[in-house]
Amino acid sequence: MTTDKRAVITVKGLEKAFGANQVLRGMDIEIDKGEVIVVIGASGSGKSTFLRCLNCLEDPTGGNIYFDGVDIADVSVDINVHRQKMGMVFQQFNLFPHMTILRNMTIAPIKLLKMTKEDAEKKALGLLDRVGLKDRANDYPNQLSGGQKQRVAIVRALCMDPEVMLFDEPTSALDPEMVGEVLDVMKKLAAEGMTMVIVTHEMGFAREVADRVIFIDEGVIAEQGPPAEFFGNPKSPRLKDFLSKVL
Amino acid sequence: MSTLTFAKWIADAPGWVLGLSEGLQRFLFQLFQCFIYGDRWKMYLNGLKITFIVTLGALALGVVIGLILAIIRTSYDSYTVTKPPIILRILNPLVQIYLTVIRGTPMMVQLLIMGFVIMMPKTQAGGIACGIITLGINSGAYVAEIIRSGLQSIPKGQTEAGRSLGFNFFQTMWYIVIPQAIKNILPALGNEMITLLKDTSLVSVIALRDVTKQAQNIVSVTYNAFVPYITLALIYLALVLILTKLLRILEKRLKKSDH
Numbered sequence: 001m002t003t004d005k006r007a008v009i010t011v012k013g014l015e016k017a018f019g020a021n022q023v024l025r026g027m028d029i030e031i032d033k034g035e036v037i038v039v040i041g042a043s044g045s046g047k048s049t050f051l052r053c054l055n056c057l058e059d060p061t062g063g064n065i066y067f068d069g070v071d072i073a074d075v076s077v078d079i080n081v082h083r084q085k086m087g088m089v090f091q092q093f094n095l096f097p098h099m100t101i102l103r104n105m106t107i108a109p110i111k112l113l114k115m116t117k118e119d120a121e122k123k124a125l126g127l128l129d130r131v132g133l134k135d136r137a138n139d140y141p142n143q144l145s146g147g148q149k150q151r152v153a154i155v156r157a158l159c160m161d162p163e164v165m166l167f168d169e170p171t172s173a174l175d176p177e178m179v180g181e182v183l184d185v186m187k188k189l190a191a192e193g194m195t196m197v198i199v200t201h202e203m204g205f206a207r208e209v210a211d212r213v214i215f216i217d218e219g220v221i222a223e224q225g226p227p228a229e230f231f232g233n234p235k236s237p238r239l240k241d242f243l244s245k246v247l
Numbered sequence: 248m249s250t251l252t253f254a255k256w257i258a259d260a261p262g263w264v265l266g267l268s269e270g271l272q273r274f275l276f277q278l279f280q281c282f283i284y285g286d287r288w289k290m291y292l293n294g295l296k297i298t299f300i301v302t303l304g305a306l307a308l309g310v311v312i313g314l315i316l317a318i319i320r321t322s323y324d325s326y327t328v329t330k331p332p333i334i335l336r337i338l339n340p341l342v343q344i345y346l347t348v349i350r351g352t353p354m355m356v357q358l359l360i361m362g363f364v365i366m367m368p369k370t371q372a373g374g375i376a377c378g379i380i381t382l383g384i385n386s387g388a389y390v391a392e393i394i395r396s397g398l399q400s401i402p403k404g405q406t407e408a409g410r411s412l413g414f415n416f417f418q419t420m421w422y423i424v425i426p427q428a429i430k431n432i433l434p435a436l437g438n439e440m441i442t443l444l445k446d447t448s449l450v451s452v453i454a455l456r457d458v459t460k461q462a463q464n465i466v467s468v469t470y471n472a473f474v475p476y477i478t479l480a481l482i483y484l485a486l487v488l489i490l491t492k493l494l495r496i497l498e499k500r501l502k503k504s505d506h
Contacts, residue, residue: 057407059329075329084413094408098426107422108412160412 006032008067008164008195009054015062016049023049025219026063031164034193038206038227041216042242047199050216051168054197055079055086068163084112087157091169093149095141095156101128102137105156113160120159127155131185147178151185158189165189167198203247207231215239250468251284281465281474290465291482294458301378301447301457306440308383313390314425316342320391321398322416342391349388355449357381362453371456378450386443393439397432398424430501437494441487448483458482 009031016024023046031037041047052058054065056072056079065073072082096104105124109115115123128134131151141149150170157165167186171179183205190196190209200206206213207227214224215236223239224230231247234240256276257264264272282288323331323339330336349357361381368374401424409419451460462479466472 055411057411080410080413080415083411086411088408088411090404090408092402092404094402094404096405096408096423096427098430108414111418111422112413157412 008033009197010066011054011063012066013063014050014053014060014065014073016046016053016058017061023219024053024060027216027219027221029214029221029224031195031197033163033195036190036194036196036209036211037198038210038213039197039199039216040201040203040206040213040242040246045216046219047216048168051166051197051199054164054166055083055088057088084108084160085163087154087160087162087165089150089153089157089165089167089170091172093141093146093153093173095149095153097141100138100140101133101144101152104141104152105159108156109159124155124159127158128152130188131155145178146174147181150174150178150182154182154185154189164195164197167196167200169199169201171200171202201246203231215242217242251280256280277469277471277474280469281471281478287465290461291458291478294456294461295482297375297450297455297457298444298447298459300375301382301450301455302444304375304379305382305386305443305447308379309386309390309439309443310436312383312387313394316345316387316391317394317398318417318420320395321420325416346388346391349385354382354385354446355452357385358449358452368453374450374453374455377453378447378455382443382446382450385446386439389439389442390436393432393435394428396435397428400431401427430498433494433498433501437491440494441490444486444490445483 007030009029011027011029011031014024014027015022027050029037039047039050049058053060053073056065059075060073063073064071067082067086070077070082072079095101096107099107102121102124105127106115106117106120109120109123110117125134125137128137131154133148133151133155136144136148136152141152144152154165154170170186171182174182179202183202186196186198186205187209198206198210210227212224213227213230215222215230215238217236217238223234223236231243234243253273253276256279257272260272264275267275280287319335319338319342323335326335331339358378358381361377362368362374366373366377366380368377398420405423405427406419409423410416414422447457448459450457451463454460456464459479462475465475469475
Protein backbone atom coordinates (compact mmCIF):
# COMPACT_ATOMS: atom_id res chain seq x y z
CA MET A 1 0.00 0.00 0.00
CA THR A 2 1.56 3.24 -1.07
CA THR A 3 -0.11 6.30 0.31
CA ASP A 4 1.07 9.84 0.33
CA LYS A 5 3.01 10.21 3.54
CA ARG A 6 1.01 13.26 4.48
CA ALA A 7 -2.35 11.54 4.05
CA VAL A 8 -3.93 10.58 7.36
CA ILE A 9 -6.98 8.98 5.80
CA THR A 10 -7.17 7.54 2.32
CA VAL A 11 -10.57 6.40 1.14
CA LYS A 12 -10.82 4.16 -1.92
CA GLY A 13 -14.03 3.10 -3.60
CA LEU A 14 -16.05 3.44 -0.41
CA GLU A 15 -19.50 1.92 -0.67
CA LYS A 16 -22.29 1.61 1.85
CA ALA A 17 -25.67 0.00 1.39
CA PHE A 18 -28.50 -0.38 3.86
CA GLY A 19 -30.18 -3.47 2.50
CA ALA A 20 -31.17 -2.64 -1.07
CA ASN A 21 -30.58 1.06 -0.52
CA GLN A 22 -27.17 1.97 -1.93
CA VAL A 23 -26.19 5.18 -0.10
CA LEU A 24 -22.50 5.55 -0.98
CA ARG A 25 -21.53 4.50 -4.50
CA GLY A 26 -17.75 4.51 -4.59
CA MET A 27 -16.03 7.46 -2.99
CA ASP A 28 -12.33 8.29 -3.18
CA ILE A 29 -10.62 10.94 -1.12
CA GLU A 30 -7.32 11.61 0.57
CA ILE A 31 -7.31 13.64 3.74
CA ASP A 32 -3.98 15.22 4.59
CA LYS A 33 -2.58 15.90 7.99
CA GLY A 34 -3.82 19.24 9.32
CA GLU A 35 -6.37 19.59 6.58
CA VAL A 36 -9.86 20.91 7.38
CA ILE A 37 -12.47 19.38 5.13
CA VAL A 38 -16.05 20.52 5.11
CA VAL A 39 -18.59 18.14 3.63
CA ILE A 40 -21.82 19.57 2.29
CA GLY A 41 -24.74 18.12 0.40
CA ALA A 42 -28.51 17.85 0.40
CA SER A 43 -30.17 15.75 3.08
CA GLY A 44 -30.11 12.12 2.05
CA SER A 45 -27.08 12.64 -0.16
CA GLY A 46 -24.95 10.38 2.07
CA LYS A 47 -22.73 12.98 3.76
CA SER A 48 -23.44 11.79 7.31
CA THR A 49 -23.10 8.17 6.26
CA PHE A 50 -19.74 9.01 4.70
CA LEU A 51 -18.53 10.58 7.95
CA ARG A 52 -19.81 7.69 10.03
CA CYS A 53 -18.05 5.23 7.77
CA LEU A 54 -14.72 6.95 8.41
CA ASN A 55 -14.60 5.51 11.94
CA CYS A 56 -16.74 2.50 11.03
CA LEU A 57 -19.74 3.49 13.13
CA GLU A 58 -21.36 2.32 9.93
CA ASP A 59 -19.59 -0.70 8.49
CA PRO A 60 -18.71 -0.03 4.85
CA THR A 61 -20.07 -2.61 2.44
CA GLY A 62 -17.28 -2.02 -0.06
CA GLY A 63 -13.96 -0.26 -0.59
CA ASN A 64 -11.08 0.59 1.73
CA ILE A 65 -10.37 3.19 4.36
CA TYR A 66 -6.68 3.53 5.18
CA PHE A 67 -6.04 5.25 8.47
CA ASP A 68 -2.35 5.52 9.32
CA GLY A 69 -1.76 2.95 6.60
CA VAL A 70 -4.16 0.33 8.07
CA ASP A 71 -7.33 -0.61 6.23
CA ILE A 72 -9.91 -0.14 9.00
CA ALA A 73 -12.73 -1.19 6.66
CA ASP A 74 -11.27 -4.69 6.96
CA VAL A 75 -13.43 -6.51 9.53
CA SER A 76 -10.44 -8.42 10.93
CA VAL A 77 -8.86 -5.15 12.14
CA ASP A 78 -9.46 -4.25 15.79
CA ILE A 79 -11.41 -1.08 15.11
CA ASN A 80 -11.51 -0.05 18.80
CA VAL A 81 -7.78 0.74 18.83
CA HIS A 82 -8.10 2.98 15.77
CA ARG A 83 -11.22 4.73 17.00
CA GLN A 84 -9.24 5.96 20.00
CA LYS A 85 -7.32 8.14 17.55
CA MET A 86 -10.42 9.47 15.80
CA GLY A 87 -12.52 11.85 17.84
CA MET A 88 -16.15 12.23 16.95
CA VAL A 89 -18.66 14.95 17.74
CA PHE A 90 -22.36 14.28 17.22
CA GLN A 91 -25.32 16.45 16.37
CA GLN A 92 -27.05 15.37 19.60
CA PHE A 93 -23.90 15.84 21.76
CA ASN A 94 -24.29 12.36 23.30
CA LEU A 95 -22.72 13.27 26.60
CA PHE A 96 -23.16 10.58 29.24
CA PRO A 97 -25.95 11.94 31.47
CA HIS A 98 -25.06 9.80 34.49
CA MET A 99 -21.54 11.20 34.77
CA THR A 100 -20.21 14.61 35.68
CA ILE A 101 -18.55 16.67 32.94
CA LEU A 102 -15.15 15.74 34.34
CA ARG A 103 -16.00 12.03 34.39
CA ASN A 104 -17.39 12.27 30.85
CA MET A 105 -13.99 13.51 29.75
CA THR A 106 -11.73 11.30 31.81
CA ILE A 107 -13.37 7.87 31.63
CA ALA A 108 -11.97 6.97 28.20
CA PRO A 109 -8.37 8.13 28.86
CA ILE A 110 -8.39 6.35 32.24
CA LYS A 111 -9.88 3.08 31.03
CA LEU A 112 -8.37 2.92 27.55
CA LEU A 113 -5.10 4.86 27.69
CA LYS A 114 -4.44 3.74 31.29
CA MET A 115 -3.86 7.32 32.36
CA THR A 116 -3.91 7.97 36.10
CA LYS A 117 -7.00 9.73 37.43
CA GLU A 118 -4.89 12.77 38.43
CA ASP A 119 -3.26 13.13 35.00
CA ALA A 120 -6.54 12.67 33.18
CA GLU A 121 -8.33 15.22 35.35
CA LYS A 122 -5.53 17.72 35.01
CA LYS A 123 -5.68 17.38 31.26
CA ALA A 124 -9.49 17.57 31.19
CA LEU A 125 -9.52 20.71 33.36
CA GLY A 126 -6.95 22.31 31.08
CA LEU A 127 -9.11 21.60 28.05
CA LEU A 128 -12.25 22.79 29.82
CA ASP A 129 -10.45 26.00 30.69
CA ARG A 130 -9.69 26.56 27.04
CA VAL A 131 -13.39 26.39 26.15
CA GLY A 132 -14.38 28.50 29.14
CA LEU A 133 -16.12 25.75 31.11
CA LYS A 134 -13.67 24.93 33.85
CA ASP A 135 -16.14 25.94 36.56
CA ARG A 136 -18.70 23.42 35.26
CA ALA A 137 -16.42 20.39 35.69
CA ASN A 138 -18.49 18.87 38.48
CA ASP A 139 -21.89 19.57 36.96
CA TYR A 140 -23.96 17.00 35.13
CA PRO A 141 -24.65 17.40 31.38
CA ASN A 142 -28.33 18.21 31.93
CA GLN A 143 -27.33 21.35 33.81
CA LEU A 144 -25.64 22.75 30.69
CA SER A 145 -27.02 24.59 27.68
CA GLY A 146 -26.80 23.03 24.24
CA GLY A 147 -23.78 25.12 23.25
CA GLN A 148 -22.00 24.23 26.46
CA LYS A 149 -22.77 20.54 25.97
CA GLN A 150 -21.33 20.60 22.49
CA ARG A 151 -18.17 22.35 23.67
CA VAL A 152 -17.79 19.65 26.30
CA ALA A 153 -18.37 16.96 23.65
CA ILE A 154 -15.53 18.45 21.61
CA VAL A 155 -13.06 18.52 24.49
CA ARG A 156 -14.17 15.05 25.59
CA ALA A 157 -13.00 13.78 22.22
CA LEU A 158 -9.79 15.84 22.48
CA CYS A 159 -8.95 14.16 25.80
CA MET A 160 -7.99 11.07 23.79
CA ASP A 161 -5.41 13.05 21.77
CA PRO A 162 -7.00 12.12 18.45
CA GLU A 163 -5.21 12.49 15.12
CA VAL A 164 -8.47 13.33 13.36
CA MET A 165 -11.68 14.94 14.53
CA LEU A 166 -14.97 14.06 12.84
CA PHE A 167 -17.93 16.42 13.25
CA ASP A 168 -21.42 15.25 12.32
CA GLU A 169 -23.54 18.42 11.98
CA PRO A 170 -22.25 19.77 15.30
CA THR A 171 -24.40 22.91 15.29
CA SER A 172 -27.63 21.59 13.78
CA ALA A 173 -29.32 20.87 17.14
CA LEU A 174 -28.35 24.21 18.67
CA ASP A 175 -30.38 27.34 19.22
CA PRO A 176 -29.09 30.02 16.80
CA GLU A 177 -27.47 32.14 19.52
CA MET A 178 -25.30 29.18 20.58
CA VAL A 179 -23.94 28.25 17.17
CA GLY A 180 -21.20 30.86 17.35
CA GLU A 181 -19.60 29.62 20.56
CA VAL A 182 -19.25 26.10 19.14
CA LEU A 183 -17.91 27.28 15.79
CA ASP A 184 -15.37 29.44 17.63
CA VAL A 185 -14.00 26.38 19.41
CA MET A 186 -13.78 24.56 16.09
CA LYS A 187 -12.02 27.49 14.47
CA LYS A 188 -9.42 27.52 17.23
CA LEU A 189 -8.92 23.82 16.80
CA ALA A 190 -8.43 24.24 13.05
CA ALA A 191 -5.94 27.04 13.62
CA GLU A 192 -3.93 24.73 15.88
CA GLY A 193 -3.51 22.31 13.01
CA MET A 194 -6.02 19.59 13.88
CA THR A 195 -7.11 17.41 10.99
CA MET A 196 -10.87 17.82 10.77
CA VAL A 197 -13.72 16.44 8.70
CA ILE A 198 -16.88 18.42 9.24
CA VAL A 199 -20.38 17.78 7.95
CA THR A 200 -22.28 21.03 8.31
CA HIS A 201 -24.80 23.42 6.86
CA GLU A 202 -22.83 26.48 8.04
CA MET A 203 -21.65 27.81 4.68
CA GLY A 204 -20.05 30.88 6.22
CA PHE A 205 -17.94 28.66 8.45
CA ALA A 206 -16.98 26.46 5.49
CA ARG A 207 -15.87 29.49 3.50
CA GLU A 208 -13.82 30.83 6.38
CA VAL A 209 -12.21 27.73 7.85
CA ALA A 210 -12.15 24.94 5.28
CA ASP A 211 -9.05 24.05 3.30
CA ARG A 212 -11.24 22.03 0.99
CA VAL A 213 -15.00 21.73 0.57
CA ILE A 214 -16.51 18.59 -0.87
CA PHE A 215 -20.00 18.28 -2.26
CA ILE A 216 -21.63 14.89 -2.00
CA ASP A 217 -24.50 14.09 -4.31
CA GLU A 218 -26.21 10.71 -4.71
CA GLY A 219 -23.44 8.88 -2.89
CA VAL A 220 -20.43 10.21 -4.77
CA ILE A 221 -18.18 13.24 -4.45
CA ALA A 222 -19.65 15.42 -7.17
CA GLU A 223 -17.31 18.35 -6.77
CA GLN A 224 -14.53 19.55 -4.51
CA GLY A 225 -12.10 22.38 -4.18
CA PRO A 226 -10.77 25.23 -2.04
CA PRO A 227 -13.68 27.30 -0.67
CA ALA A 228 -13.07 30.41 -2.74
CA GLU A 229 -13.25 28.49 -6.00
CA PHE A 230 -15.90 26.06 -4.74
CA PHE A 231 -18.34 28.77 -3.74
CA GLY A 232 -17.23 31.41 -6.27
CA ASN A 233 -17.15 29.27 -9.35
CA PRO A 234 -19.15 26.04 -8.95
CA LYS A 235 -19.02 23.86 -12.05
CA SER A 236 -21.63 21.10 -11.80
CA PRO A 237 -25.26 22.12 -12.25
CA ARG A 238 -26.23 20.12 -9.12
CA LEU A 239 -23.86 22.15 -6.96
CA LYS A 240 -24.99 25.42 -8.54
CA ASP A 241 -28.57 24.43 -7.79
CA PHE A 242 -27.72 23.40 -4.22
CA LEU A 243 -25.76 26.59 -3.48
CA SER A 244 -28.51 28.77 -4.89
CA LYS A 245 -30.86 27.23 -2.35
CA VAL A 246 -28.66 27.48 0.73
CA LEU A 247 -26.75 30.71 0.22
CA MET B 248 -43.23 -32.22 73.52
CA SER B 249 -46.57 -33.03 75.11
CA THR B 250 -49.64 -31.54 73.52
CA LEU B 251 -51.05 -28.55 75.28
CA THR B 252 -54.82 -28.61 75.73
CA PHE B 253 -57.09 -25.70 76.45
CA ALA B 254 -58.10 -27.27 79.80
CA LYS B 255 -54.48 -27.64 80.90
CA TRP B 256 -53.66 -24.08 79.84
CA ILE B 257 -56.64 -22.43 81.54
CA ALA B 258 -55.83 -24.24 84.78
CA ASP B 259 -52.41 -22.51 84.94
CA ALA B 260 -53.55 -19.22 83.47
CA PRO B 261 -53.10 -15.99 85.45
CA GLY B 262 -56.14 -14.57 87.21
CA TRP B 263 -56.96 -11.78 84.74
CA VAL B 264 -57.56 -14.32 81.98
CA LEU B 265 -60.35 -15.98 83.94
CA GLY B 266 -62.38 -12.78 83.87
CA LEU B 267 -62.47 -12.70 80.03
CA SER B 268 -65.17 -14.12 77.79
CA GLU B 269 -64.76 -17.69 76.55
CA GLY B 270 -64.08 -16.59 72.96
CA LEU B 271 -61.21 -14.32 74.01
CA GLN B 272 -59.81 -17.01 76.26
CA ARG B 273 -59.74 -19.43 73.35
CA PHE B 274 -58.01 -16.84 71.13
CA LEU B 275 -55.38 -16.13 73.78
CA PHE B 276 -54.85 -19.86 74.10
CA GLN B 277 -54.24 -20.14 70.37
CA LEU B 278 -51.72 -17.31 70.44
CA PHE B 279 -49.95 -18.89 73.40
CA GLN B 280 -49.93 -22.26 71.71
CA CYS B 281 -48.58 -20.95 68.40
CA PHE B 282 -45.93 -18.52 69.66
CA ILE B 283 -44.94 -19.00 73.26
CA TYR B 284 -45.42 -22.65 74.14
CA GLY B 285 -42.18 -24.54 73.45
CA ASP B 286 -40.60 -21.31 72.16
CA ARG B 287 -42.43 -21.76 68.86
CA TRP B 288 -41.70 -18.16 67.83
CA LYS B 289 -38.18 -19.35 67.19
CA MET B 290 -39.48 -21.62 64.46
CA TYR B 291 -40.68 -18.59 62.50
CA LEU B 292 -37.30 -16.94 62.96
CA ASN B 293 -35.41 -20.04 61.83
CA GLY B 294 -37.72 -20.28 58.84
CA LEU B 295 -37.15 -16.62 58.03
CA LYS B 296 -33.42 -17.24 57.96
CA ILE B 297 -33.89 -19.84 55.22
CA THR B 298 -36.32 -17.58 53.38
CA PHE B 299 -33.78 -14.74 53.42
CA ILE B 300 -30.87 -16.89 52.30
CA VAL B 301 -32.84 -18.38 49.42
CA THR B 302 -34.26 -15.02 48.37
CA LEU B 303 -30.92 -13.20 48.37
CA GLY B 304 -29.08 -16.08 46.71
CA ALA B 305 -31.69 -16.51 44.00
CA LEU B 306 -31.85 -12.76 43.48
CA ALA B 307 -28.10 -12.49 42.92
CA LEU B 308 -28.06 -15.52 40.65
CA GLY B 309 -31.11 -14.27 38.76
CA VAL B 310 -29.58 -10.85 38.11
CA VAL B 311 -26.29 -12.36 36.92
CA ILE B 312 -28.04 -14.83 34.61
CA GLY B 313 -30.46 -12.17 33.44
CA LEU B 314 -27.67 -9.71 32.64
CA ILE B 315 -25.69 -12.27 30.66
CA LEU B 316 -28.75 -13.39 28.70
CA ALA B 317 -29.81 -9.81 28.04
CA ILE B 318 -26.37 -8.87 26.72
CA ILE B 319 -26.29 -11.93 24.45
CA ARG B 320 -29.72 -11.05 23.04
CA THR B 321 -28.93 -7.34 22.71
CA SER B 322 -25.59 -7.86 21.02
CA TYR B 323 -27.14 -10.45 18.68
CA ASP B 324 -29.84 -7.94 17.76
CA SER B 325 -27.25 -5.18 17.24
CA TYR B 326 -25.97 -6.88 14.07
CA THR B 327 -28.54 -5.56 11.63
CA VAL B 328 -26.51 -5.45 8.44
CA THR B 329 -23.73 -8.00 8.82
CA LYS B 330 -24.03 -11.52 10.19
CA PRO B 331 -23.33 -11.86 13.94
CA PRO B 332 -20.22 -13.81 14.93
CA ILE B 333 -20.57 -17.59 15.16
CA ILE B 334 -20.55 -17.65 18.98
CA LEU B 335 -23.61 -15.41 19.10
CA ARG B 336 -25.34 -17.45 16.42
CA ILE B 337 -24.92 -20.51 18.66
CA LEU B 338 -25.80 -18.80 21.94
CA ASN B 339 -28.84 -16.84 20.80
CA PRO B 340 -31.05 -19.85 20.01
CA LEU B 341 -29.96 -21.52 23.27
CA VAL B 342 -31.06 -18.42 25.14
CA GLN B 343 -34.37 -18.51 23.30
CA ILE B 344 -34.93 -22.14 24.31
CA TYR B 345 -34.05 -21.34 27.91
CA LEU B 346 -36.48 -18.43 28.05
CA THR B 347 -39.24 -20.50 26.45
CA VAL B 348 -38.84 -23.50 28.75
CA ILE B 349 -38.44 -21.57 31.99
CA ARG B 350 -41.27 -19.16 31.32
CA GLY B 351 -43.45 -21.93 29.96
CA THR B 352 -43.40 -24.24 32.99
CA PRO B 353 -44.61 -23.59 36.57
CA MET B 354 -42.08 -22.75 39.25
CA MET B 355 -43.46 -25.58 41.39
CA VAL B 356 -42.75 -28.14 38.65
CA GLN B 357 -39.23 -26.76 38.19
CA LEU B 358 -38.60 -27.17 41.92
CA LEU B 359 -39.90 -30.74 41.88
CA ILE B 360 -37.71 -31.66 38.91
CA MET B 361 -34.61 -30.00 40.36
CA GLY B 362 -35.24 -31.44 43.83
CA PHE B 363 -36.20 -34.99 42.94
CA VAL B 364 -34.78 -35.63 39.47
CA ILE B 365 -31.65 -33.54 38.89
CA MET B 366 -29.98 -32.42 42.12
CA MET B 367 -31.64 -34.67 44.74
CA PRO B 368 -30.12 -32.89 47.75
CA LYS B 369 -29.60 -35.00 50.89
CA THR B 370 -28.78 -32.27 53.41
CA GLN B 371 -30.42 -29.01 54.43
CA ALA B 372 -27.45 -27.09 52.95
CA GLY B 373 -27.85 -29.03 49.71
CA GLY B 374 -31.53 -28.21 49.78
CA ILE B 375 -30.77 -24.52 50.16
CA ALA B 376 -28.39 -24.65 47.21
CA CYS B 377 -31.01 -26.48 45.18
CA GLY B 378 -33.62 -23.85 46.09
CA ILE B 379 -31.31 -20.96 45.22
CA ILE B 380 -30.29 -22.47 41.89
CA THR B 381 -33.85 -23.33 40.85
CA LEU B 382 -35.32 -19.97 41.81
CA GLY B 383 -32.28 -18.14 40.39
CA ILE B 384 -32.60 -19.89 37.04
CA ASN B 385 -36.31 -19.15 37.02
CA SER B 386 -35.89 -15.51 37.97
CA GLY B 387 -33.04 -15.06 35.46
CA ALA B 388 -35.44 -15.67 32.59
CA TYR B 389 -37.70 -12.84 33.69
CA VAL B 390 -34.85 -10.53 34.68
CA ALA B 391 -33.30 -11.06 31.22
CA GLU B 392 -36.34 -9.61 29.49
CA ILE B 393 -36.52 -6.74 32.00
CA ILE B 394 -32.86 -5.85 31.47
CA ARG B 395 -33.14 -6.23 27.71
CA SER B 396 -35.96 -3.72 27.54
CA GLY B 397 -33.91 -1.43 29.82
CA LEU B 398 -30.86 -1.65 27.54
CA GLN B 399 -33.02 -0.89 24.53
CA SER B 400 -34.45 2.18 26.24
CA ILE B 401 -31.05 3.93 26.14
CA PRO B 402 -30.66 6.09 22.99
CA LYS B 403 -28.40 4.66 20.30
CA GLY B 404 -26.29 7.83 20.44
CA GLN B 405 -24.97 6.79 23.85
CA THR B 406 -23.59 3.55 22.43
CA GLU B 407 -22.17 5.40 19.44
CA ALA B 408 -20.46 7.97 21.65
CA GLY B 409 -18.91 5.18 23.71
CA ARG B 410 -17.79 3.24 20.66
CA SER B 411 -16.39 6.38 18.99
CA LEU B 412 -14.15 6.96 22.01
CA GLY B 413 -12.69 3.50 21.46
CA PHE B 414 -14.60 1.43 24.01
CA ASN B 415 -15.49 -2.05 22.79
CA PHE B 416 -19.05 -3.37 22.93
CA PHE B 417 -18.80 -4.75 26.46
CA GLN B 418 -17.00 -1.71 27.89
CA THR B 419 -19.66 0.51 26.35
CA MET B 420 -22.35 -1.64 27.93
CA TRP B 421 -20.65 -1.70 31.32
CA TYR B 422 -19.61 1.94 31.71
CA ILE B 423 -22.26 3.73 29.72
CA VAL B 424 -25.43 1.81 28.88
CA ILE B 425 -26.00 -0.41 31.94
CA PRO B 426 -25.64 2.33 34.58
CA GLN B 427 -28.28 4.36 32.75
CA ALA B 428 -30.50 1.35 32.10
CA ILE B 429 -30.57 0.42 35.79
CA LYS B 430 -32.54 3.56 36.53
CA ASN B 431 -35.17 2.61 33.94
CA ILE B 432 -35.45 -1.03 34.94
CA LEU B 433 -35.51 -0.55 38.68
CA PRO B 434 -39.32 -0.47 39.06
CA ALA B 435 -39.77 -3.65 36.98
CA LEU B 436 -36.81 -5.29 38.69
CA GLY B 437 -38.33 -4.40 42.06
CA ASN B 438 -41.53 -6.18 41.07
CA GLU B 439 -39.50 -9.23 40.11
CA MET B 440 -37.72 -9.17 43.49
CA ILE B 441 -41.07 -9.07 45.29
CA THR B 442 -42.37 -11.96 43.21
CA LEU B 443 -39.21 -13.90 43.93
CA LEU B 444 -39.48 -13.30 47.67
CA LYS B 445 -43.03 -14.64 47.69
CA ASP B 446 -42.13 -17.55 45.42
CA THR B 447 -39.60 -18.81 47.96
CA SER B 448 -42.64 -20.11 49.88
CA LEU B 449 -42.65 -22.94 47.31
CA VAL B 450 -39.30 -24.37 48.45
CA SER B 451 -41.13 -26.29 51.16
CA VAL B 452 -41.89 -28.90 48.48
CA ILE B 453 -38.21 -29.85 48.42
CA ALA B 454 -38.24 -30.17 52.22
CA LEU B 455 -36.62 -26.82 52.94
CA ARG B 456 -37.72 -25.48 56.32
CA ASP B 457 -38.46 -21.93 55.24
CA VAL B 458 -40.95 -19.77 57.08
CA THR B 459 -43.91 -21.31 55.19
CA LYS B 460 -42.83 -24.85 56.07
CA GLN B 461 -42.41 -23.82 59.71
CA ALA B 462 -45.92 -22.40 59.82
CA GLN B 463 -47.21 -25.66 58.33
CA ASN B 464 -45.32 -27.60 61.01
CA ILE B 465 -46.87 -25.52 63.76
CA VAL B 466 -50.31 -26.11 62.27
CA SER B 467 -49.71 -29.84 62.20
CA VAL B 468 -48.82 -30.01 65.90
CA THR B 469 -51.39 -27.54 67.22
CA TYR B 470 -54.32 -28.42 64.90
CA ASN B 471 -54.74 -24.67 64.72
CA ALA B 472 -54.44 -23.16 61.23
CA PHE B 473 -55.78 -19.68 61.86
CA VAL B 474 -52.97 -18.08 63.85
CA PRO B 475 -49.91 -19.56 62.05
CA TYR B 476 -51.20 -18.90 58.54
CA ILE B 477 -52.41 -15.37 59.26
CA THR B 478 -49.05 -14.72 60.93
CA LEU B 479 -47.31 -16.12 57.85
CA ALA B 480 -49.26 -13.78 55.59
CA LEU B 481 -48.41 -10.81 57.80
CA ILE B 482 -44.71 -11.74 57.76
CA TYR B 483 -44.62 -11.81 53.93
CA LEU B 484 -46.60 -8.58 53.77
CA ALA B 485 -44.16 -6.86 56.12
CA LEU B 486 -41.16 -8.10 54.11
CA VAL B 487 -42.67 -6.86 50.86
CA LEU B 488 -43.44 -3.46 52.38
CA ILE B 489 -39.87 -3.14 53.62
CA LEU B 490 -38.49 -4.15 50.22
CA THR B 491 -40.78 -1.67 48.46
CA LYS B 492 -39.58 1.10 50.75
CA LEU B 493 -35.92 0.25 50.14
CA LEU B 494 -36.46 0.29 46.38
CA ARG B 495 -38.14 3.72 46.65
CA ILE B 496 -35.10 5.08 48.46
CA LEU B 497 -32.74 3.59 45.87
CA GLU B 498 -34.80 5.01 43.01
CA LYS B 499 -34.65 8.46 44.55
CA ARG B 500 -30.90 8.21 44.94
CA LEU B 501 -30.41 7.23 41.32
CA LYS B 502 -32.55 10.14 40.18
CA LYS B 503 -29.92 12.56 41.53
CA SER B 504 -28.16 12.98 38.19
CA ASP B 505 -31.44 13.91 36.47
CA HIS B 506 -31.70 17.42 37.89
